[in-house]
Amino acid sequence: MPEPRSARRRPPSRRAVLTAATAGLATVLVSTLTGCSAADGGTSQGVTLTFSWWGNDNRAERTDEAVRLFEKEHPGVTVRTSNSDFGSYLQKLATQAAGGGMPDVAQLDYRQISRYAGSGALMPLGEAIGNKTIRTDEIDQQFLRTGSYEGGQYALPMGRGITGYAYDSALYAKAGVPTPQPSWTWQDWENANKKIAALGLKSPDGRPVTGANDGGGNQDVFETWLRSRGGQLYASQTRLGFTEDDLAEFWAFCDRLRREGAIAAAEDTTQANSTETSPIGRGLAAADFTWDAPFPGYAKLLGESTHFAPVPSTNGRAGSYFKPSMLVGISANTKHPKEAAQLIDFLLNDPRAGDILGFTRSTPPNRVIAANVSKTLKGPELEIYQYAQTMEKYGLAAPPTAPPPGDLPINTAFKRNYQRVMFGLATPRQAARELIEEANRELRS
Amino acid sequence: MRTLSTKAPESADGTTGPRAPSRRRRPVREKQWPAYVFLSPWMIGAGVVTLLPMAVSLYLSFTDYNLFDAPNWVGLRNYAEMLFEDPRYWRSVGTTLLYVLVAVPLKLILALGAAMLLKNLNRGRGFYRSAFYAPSLLGASMSIALVWRALFNDGGTVPDVLAALGIDTGGWVGNPHLAVYTVVLLTVWQFGAPMVIFLAGLQQISPDLYEAAALDGAGPWRQFVAVTVPMLSPVVFFNLVLEIINSFQVFTPAFAVSSGDGGPADSTLFYTLFLYERGFTASHMGYAAAMAWLLLLAVGVITLILFRTSRSWVFYADEEGR
Numbered sequence: 001m002p003e004p005r006s007a008r009r010r011p012p013s014r015r016a017v018l019t020a021a022t023a024g025l026a027t028v029l030v031s032t033l034t035g036c037s038a039a040d041g042g043t044s045q046g047v048t049l050t051f052s053w054w055g056n057d058n059r060a061e062r063t064d065e066a067v068r069l070f071e072k073e074h075p076g077v078t079v080r081t082s083n084s085d086f087g088s089y090l091q092k093l094a095t096q097a098a099g100g101g102m103p104d105v106a107q108l109d110y111r112q113i114s115r116y117a118g119s120g121a122l123m124p125l126g127e128a129i130g131n132k133t134i135r136t137d138e139i140d141q142q143f144l145r146t147g148s149y150e151g152g153q154y155a156l157p158m159g160r161g162i163t164g165y166a167y168d169s170a171l172y173a174k175a176g177v178p179t180p181q182p183s184w185t186w187q188d189w190e191n192a193n194k195k196i197a198a199l200g201l202k203s204p205d206g207r208p209v210t211g212a213n214d215g216g217g218n219q220d221v222f223e224t225w226l227r228s229r230g231g232q233l234y235a236s237q238t239r240l241g242f243t244e245d246d247l248a249e250f251w252a253f254c255d256r257l258r259r260e261g262a263i264a265a266a267e268d269t270t271q272a273n274s275t276e277t278s279p280i281g282r283g284l285a286a287a288d289f290t291w292d293a294p295f296p297g298y299a300k301l302l303g304e305s306t307h308f309a310p311v312p313s314t315n316g317r318a319g320s321y322f323k324p325s326m327l328v329g330i331s332a333n334t335k336h337p338k339e340a341a342q343l344i345d346f347l348l349n350d351p352r353a354g355d356i357l358g359f360t361r362s363t364p365p366n367r368v369i370a371a372n373v374s375k376t377l378k379g380p381e382l383e384i385y386q387y388a389q390t391m392e393k394y395g396l397a398a399p400p401t402a403p404p405p406g407d408l409p410i411n412t413a414f415k416r417n418y419q420r421v422m423f424g425l426a427t428p429r430q431a432a433r434e435l436i437e438e439a440n441r442e443l444r445s
Numbered sequence: 446m447r448t449l450s451t452k453a454p455e456s457a458d459g460t461t462g463p464r465a466p467s468r469r470r471r472p473v474r475e476k477q478w479p480a481y482v483f484l485s486p487w488m489i490g491a492g493v494v495t496l497l498p499m500a501v502s503l504y505l506s507f508t509d510y511n512l513f514d515a516p517n518w519v520g521l522r523n524y525a526e527m528l529f530e531d532p533r534y535w536r537s538v539g540t541t542l543l544y545v546l547v548a549v550p551l552k553l554i555l556a557l558g559a560a561m562l563l564k565n566l567n568r569g570r571g572f573y574r575s576a577f578y579a580p581s582l583l584g585a586s587m588s589i590a591l592v593w594r595a596l597f598n599d600g601g602t603v604p605d606v607l608a609a610l611g612i613d614t615g616g617w618v619g620n621p622h623l624a625v626y627t628v629v630l631l632t633v634w635q636f637g638a639p640m641v642i643f644l645a646g647l648q649q650i651s652p653d654l655y656e657a658a659a660l661d662g663a664g665p666w667r668q669f670v671a672v673t674v675p676m677l678s679p680v681v682f683f684n685l686v687l688e689i690i691n692s693f694q695v696f697t698p699a700f701a702v703s704s705g706d707g708g709p710a711d712s713t714l715f716y717t718l719f720l721y722e723r724g725f726t727a728s729h730m731g732y733a734a735a736m737a738w739l740l741l742l743a744v745g746v747i748t749l750i751l752f753r754t755s756r757s758w759v760f761y762a763d764e765e766g767r
Contacts, residue, residue: 087705091725098512115728119513205600270709271598271619282600409727412706419710423621434532441530442727 046076047336049343053081053107053326054089056297059360066353070346077339090408097121102331104340108155110146110324114237115405117149123330125153128341135349138366146324146402154329156348159293159361161325162388163224163311166280166298167287170305171209175199180309182318182394186225186253189312193262196286203283211262212287213279214269216254217418219411221289224311225250227397228319237404238443244432251421251428258422266422275301292384293325293362299380308383310391320391321399325362363388406442413438506735511728523735534736536711537719544625544715545692548632553684556636560643561673574644578637590631590701594618597627597702618702621712628713631698639684646680647673678759686751693744696721716740 053063060083067079082103084092090109096102102121116122128134134156136144147155165180172179175195180188193211201209215221223233232241257263264279272278275298279285289311290298299306311320328347330340347353354369359381364370374385417435420426426434481488506523508516527534559577563570583589596602599616607614617623650673658668674681696717699707707714707722716736724733 094512094725094728115511115513121513266709267599267616267619269619270621271616273704277598405728409722412722412726416706416708416711419621419708423710425621425710438533441526 046078047339048078048080049105049336049339050080050082050103051105051343052089052093052103053083054086055083055107055360056294058297059083062357062360066347066356067343069352069356070343073346074339074342077342079343097331100333102333104331104334104336105343106329106331107158108327108329110327111403111405111407113147113155113327113329113402114149116329117152117154120332122154123332123334123337123340125156125330125341128337128344129153133338133341134345138349138368140365140367143322143324143365146399147327147329155327156329156344157324157326157365158328158348159325159359159363160322160365160388161291161293161362162322162391163220163320164290164292164295164384164387165287165309165311166290166295166302166306167212167309168280168302168305169307171196171199171201171286180312182310182313182391183316184310184312185316186228186312186314190257190262193257194260197260197262205282207265207284208261209283210264210279210285211257212264213272213285213289214254214258214263214266214422215289216251216258216421217269217415218289219414220291221311222247222250222414224289224319225314226319227321228312228314228317230317232400234400234403234407240436240439240443244429244436247432247435248429251418251432254418255421255428266419269422270419291325291362292387293360295384296359296380299383306380308380308387310387310394318391318394318396321396322388322392323399324365359384404443406439409442410435410439413442502734502737505731506738508731510730510734512730513728516731519731523729523732524739527732527736527739533711533714533719537707537714537716540625540712540714541693541695541716544629544632544695545689547626548629549685549688549692551629552633552636552688553639553681555633556639556684557643557677557681559636559640560647561669563640563644564647574641577640581635581638584631584635585697587697587701590698593627593631593698594702619709621708621710624702624709624712627702628695628698628715631702632692632695639688642680642684643677646677650676675760679761682751682755682759686748689747689751690744693740 051067053059055063063083064081067081071077071079083089086109090112093102093106093108093112097116108116125134129136136156139157143157143160144153146157147153167180169179172192175192175198177192177195180192189212196211197208199209203209219233226232226242226246229246231246235241254263258266264285268279268282268284272281275281275288275290275294278288280288280298281301288298292308295308310318313319328344330337330344334340347357348364349366349369351369351372354364354366354373355376357364358373359377363385364373374382377385413435417426417431417438420434421428421431505516507518507520509519509522510516563573563577566573597604597617599619601616601618604614604616614620614623617627654672654676655668658672663671694717695715699713699715699718700721703709703713703718705718705722707718717740720733720736720740723729723736
């Protein structure tokens, strides 16, 4: 230490400069290192948890509110939240998990569970559930199993979602289409679309109004269609459950309706990247296939005449099923497993959190909270709650097992291959063949 | 150290000529190692954030690494799959080549044209140079790409203006035949960077040459062909190499225009976008790494070919008479 000081009086020797430079360099390195550890949140004052999820603004606002309440109840615990849209969320989380920097608490998609649990990225929750840090008594045991992998519980469902159909009831009435019932069929759906297109209405930009968004590129719609005919997407973690014939038939059906002008035009479907920019959002279609949780967003955007109905059936057999709309898990690398478990328990089981969160993640898995919250629901949120009850009573086939990790690229391949059909770049059969080859490659690896 | 450092220049003397020894007599070598110390931040950076990841990526390209499980060696399987099994790989190569072949010449022609106009402009040259250069600064950003998407959407400015002129294109973004050209136009719009280089090159050309050409009766076009083009050819070559290398790596605009999936129907599936999708959506990091190495190889080969052919069309004034 005294050396640099004495060097000030005399002209500095080369050695002194070098020492100073090396020391300076070392400080740079050391300060970056300490910078790293500070960012990791290991401060002595309190515990900092990181929590990430995907979702729209409404969900973000309410989740933040619930988290602030949690912080108030647990002095010394700070929760840093981050959210993004679904597409980039999965990629971001995968990268974080690979680098060992996964958030302490993370919202997870159903198709992530097997890979994250299987590779040891998630902390087993058995202990936290065993000592009641996370209470699961009020969650349906069968539904709870969606978060398990090879016998261990790795994640907990945050909501129970179901597919449905958002439609403009005013347009349906005008076209003389009866209100869709759980038993309405794909044939009824075809006729409804044709009747609406036949009204000859014009959208704000002067183009014809069609019956519905084109669901051909939507894997969820295909799955519902397939299940209504008794099929399934995956036979196992490594094998598809449908054939080229199934897919070619579905795509030929959508392709024909689109060519006839009964459902939205190709360009309008492909340029959409949100509900606002999709045909229904732009006044070019009267209906869209969607999930229950996002439906209140549709009603807000499109007005009060928008209602929620079942996806068409095949001879009365419904293809929809209850699916964990999202799950939540804890990183295996967390430094604060206890606080992370407390946060999950709070989000799932605290009645006040339940009131704040409402149905932003579909029906809450905790039965008591779901029943409580349902009393205060109104408008579109009440509608999706009643819809779920109606469908439960109507009778739905058992849900499939968790999709394989390869489902993620297969999902995007589905959309892409149907786009080739829409623009005449491939016939439904060619596109179906290409999708199946691609899917088999994904499932093999 | 000392004997070695004085000996080394001597041995080089014989080849470099009589003036060399006097300049090289100072014992330079002795002081070289402090230089390395001062360079070390850069060298450590280059090693840790460039060379090491490159080596790891080369290794990963021979594995089935999926971000989650430990990588398993699979030999050339990734390379074989992309070259012989995956139709989308070749589709992405086709899209990228189309883009490079259309965007690069257009951009360079526009850059040269603008530079020619600005060269003779006396008032306001600084302003126009900055104004034309501005898109190159902004263009790489995500926000501009999003604005671009909105401009070419159905109901956006460009299709509306074209429709008013009687050309009904519909939205470009949702149309697989037009979507790629929104990206091309976004790139061409950023012609300012090569323009500035062209402008500097044009100002280097001696006015004597133009004067002599004019005395010989050459008109503006003849002057352009016989004086400007050959004198500017090193700059053209520089811009060409740079733009081609950059164009093969285009990512942000394609990502924004297609909302990240290379759509519609793979029409904007650029090589880098496909690489990203393989790596980060499908978690096939090994495959993505293999793609990156083939891209490096291909761009390297193309650059090499350019350098080879350059001997026959690039004219270096200072090499004249050798």
